[in-house]
Amino acid sequence: MRLTPFRAFDWNLRSCGLHGHVTYRPDEEPLAERLHTSTPVGEAWRCLRCGTFALGAPAAAGPADEAPLVLRGRALRDAVILRLLAAERGIRGLLLLLLAYGIYRFDGSRQALRKTLDDYLPLLKPAAMKAGVDLEHAGPVRLIEHALTLKHSTLLLVSAGVLAYGILQLTEAVGLWLMKRWGEYVAVVGTSIFVPLEVYELVEGFTWLKVGALVVNLAAVVYLVWSKRLFGIRGGHAAFEAERHAESLLAVEHAAALA
Template sequence: MDWSRRACSRRGHVLYEPVEKEYQGQVRADTGIGTAWRCLRCGDFVLDVPTASGPVAEAPMPLRGKALRSRFIMRLLAVERIFRFLLVGLGAYAVWKFSNSEHSVQMLFEKNLTIFKPVAQHYGYDLDNSSVVTTIRKLFTYKHSSLDLAAAALALYAVIELIEAIGLWLAKRWGEYFAAVATSLFLPVEIYELTEHATKFKIATFALNVLAVVYLVWAKRLFGVRGGGRAYEAELTSESLLHEPTEPVGPAKPTGAVPNNGVSNNGVPGGGAPSRTVPDDGLSSDTLTNNAATLPLSVAEPTVRMPLGEPPEEIVQA
C-alpha cells in the first residue's frame, strides 16, 4: 500500500512554493498546459496552485511512507486504550456507587434472593451454598474505606489509559514514552494474574501489551535505542522532498560533453559529440533527463523529464 498517496487522496496534496528561486527547481515544473507543483507528501506533480509560500526552512514536512504507517499503528493502539479507559472507568464508578449505597443494595439482594429460593429448590439448586451468592455476600463485608480505595485505584488506572490514548493518537513523543513506561509497569501484574488463572482474554491482552512496548521502543527509537531521538528526527527530515541541501541548488546550466584524455571518432577531444552552446530558450529543442516523470512543454515540442530528487545537471541534445 502506498501510504503517501492514500493520505493525499483523503486530505489533498501538500503544495508549497519556496521564495528562494534556487530551490524552486525541486518542486516546480513548467509545462505546455500550465505550471505543475510537486506534492511534498506523495511526490507527484500536480497542476494546481500552492497552498502556501515562504522560506525553505519553514516548509511543511508532512509524514510520508513508513511514518504514515507508523501513525496508523499508533492510532490503533490509541483506540484500544480508549476502550480500556471506558471499561475501567465504568468499573470505578460501579464500585464507588456500591460503596455509597452498600446497605440498600444488600437489602435488595437478600429480598430478591428469598424470592428465587423456591424456584432454585424446585430444580435442586442450593442458592445459600452457591459460590456466586457467597462471593456477593463477601463483598458486603468490605469496609466502606476499602471500597473507596478500590474505586480510586480503578479511576487512576482509567486516567492513565486516557493519557496514553491522547498521546498516541496525536503521535506525540511524550505520549510514546508515557505509553511504553506505563504499559511496562503493569506487565508484572498481568504475569501474576496469568499464573493465578490464565484465560484466552488475559493471554491476548498480555501479548498485545508486550508487542506494543517492543514496537514503541524499536520503531520510535525510545530510550536511546537505534540512535535515539536525534536519529528518529533525522530519519523524518531525510524523507522530506523539499529541504536545504549542503550546496544551494541553482538553475540548470547547459554543458557539453565531459572532456577526457581520449579522442572520439570525429576527432573531437572528450570521446563524445562536440560540445555546443544552447540558448536560454533552447529547452524547446532539448530534453532534461534524470529518470523521472515526463511532462510536455507544448503540443508540438519535445518533452521534459522532471527530476524526482535533485534538479538536472545536464541538458542533453534531444
C-alpha cells in the same frame, strides 16, 4: 488466485484524500523545476506525499532540507498503528472511569444491593441448577458478596486507584493520538508497570483473553521502544530527530524524482 484486497491500497492517496495535498517550492531551482508544471488552467506543484500534481500555488517555500515533515508510506502505517493503540487506550480509560464511579456509588447503596441479592438469588437458583450453573459460586456473585464485606475506606481506595488508572489510560490515548513523544513514553512506562500484574493474573487463572491482552501490551511496548528510539535505543532522541529531518528532504527529492 490469491485475493489481496489491501495489496494495492495506497496509504499516501488515502491521506491526501482526507487531509489534502502537501506542496512545497524548494529554493533550489533544479528541484523546483522538477516539482512544477504549467497547465491550461494554471500552475501545479507535485505533492510531497502522494506524488500527484495539485493545481494552485505551493503551500510553502524554502530550502529543500527545511521542507515540512510529510508522513508517507511506512510512516503513515505507523501513524495508523499509533491511532489504533490510542483508541484502545481511550476506550479502556473511559470504562475505568465508569467503573470507578460505579464503585463509589456502590458504597452508598450496599444495603439496597444486599437486599436485592438476598431477595432474587433464591428465586434464580432453580433455573440456574437446571442449566447446570452453581449460582452461589458463580464469579460475579462471589465478587459482589466479597465487595459487600469491604470497609468504606477500602472501597474509596479501590475507587481512587481505578480512577487514577483510567486517567493514565486517557493520557496515553491523547499522547498517542497526537503522536507526541511524551505520549509514547507514558504509554511504554504505564504499560510496563502493569505487565507483572497481568502475568500474575494469568498464572492465577489462565484464559485466552488474558493471554491476548498480555501479548498486545508486550508488542506495543517493543514496537514503541524500537521504532521511536525511546530510552536511548538505536541512537535515542537525537537519531530520531535526524531521521525526521532527513525524511523531509527525502520527500522533496522523491517527489522530484517522480517527474
